Amino acid sequence: MAEDRVSISRVGGVGLVRIERPARKNAIDASMAAAVTAAVRDFDADASCTGIVLSGSGGIFSAGADISERSDTSAEGWTYSDNASAVMLRTVKACDTPVVAAVEGWAVGLAVGLVGAATYAVGAAGSRYRLPEAGLGFFPLGVAPYLVERMRPTAVVDLALSGRPASLDDAYASGLVTHKASAGGAEDAAVALVEELTKLPAQVLEHARAFLRTCSSAKEGDDIVDWCEQQMTRVVRARNSSPARGQQEGTVPR
DSSP states (O other): OGGGTEEEEEETTEEEEEEOOGGGTTOBOHHHHHHHHHHHHHHHHOTTOOEEEEEESTTOSBOOBOTTSOOOTTSTTOOGGGSHHHHHHHHHHHOSSOEEEEEOSEEETHHHHHHHHSSEEEEETTOEEEOOGGGGTSOOTTTGGGTTTTSOHHHHHHHHHHOOOEEHHHHHHHTSOOEEEOTTOHHHHHHHHHHHHTTSOHHHHHHHHHHHHHHHHHTTHHHHHHHHHHHHHHHHHHHHTSOOOOSSSOOOOO
């Protein structure tokens, strides 16, 4: 059950959403993506929740999407925007409550999209960030639009086409990661960041979030997402008609 692989808890006013599937390097399937979506929406609707922290168990954020599970693209009118992972990314991005991604170890593919969709991203020492989709035969259009607000488009393309893992320093320099933490300390640092933010007047935080949304609109962020999802609709349909090519988006070292 997804609830066994996504744990939900509270630390004071901070909501914790933790991916817990260590046997599969925290690869995210559709039911897990739906569970993350539901948890983020519930916390966002809770006036007592001051922030949301997304993390992974076992010293890894996530190895990305579990691509052994195929989307049902046969339904009439199906598009990639119906995909559970696409809904999850849009939900995190649109959340009015600050969301902080706490990254230990590897963030791969879809997980990099979560890092970009979050309001802030805390990277632990030794963390790595990789987009492996080009090696699987497609450009990562499902996650790319969530990266360009903090990274230059050319940097996103380089990360995607090279397939090389970016170090914490690389991710911080590019803007993908906004804060650094010691190894093993990302989640605690993310909680501390939320608690520090809540010391500010509520109006200041409200204006900050409104400013970010305005900047996103000015860059036609929604149009970028729509275009990418249209392309991913074709990609997923094509991949579903071919044999499976792996279990998850990216392999990570033990």
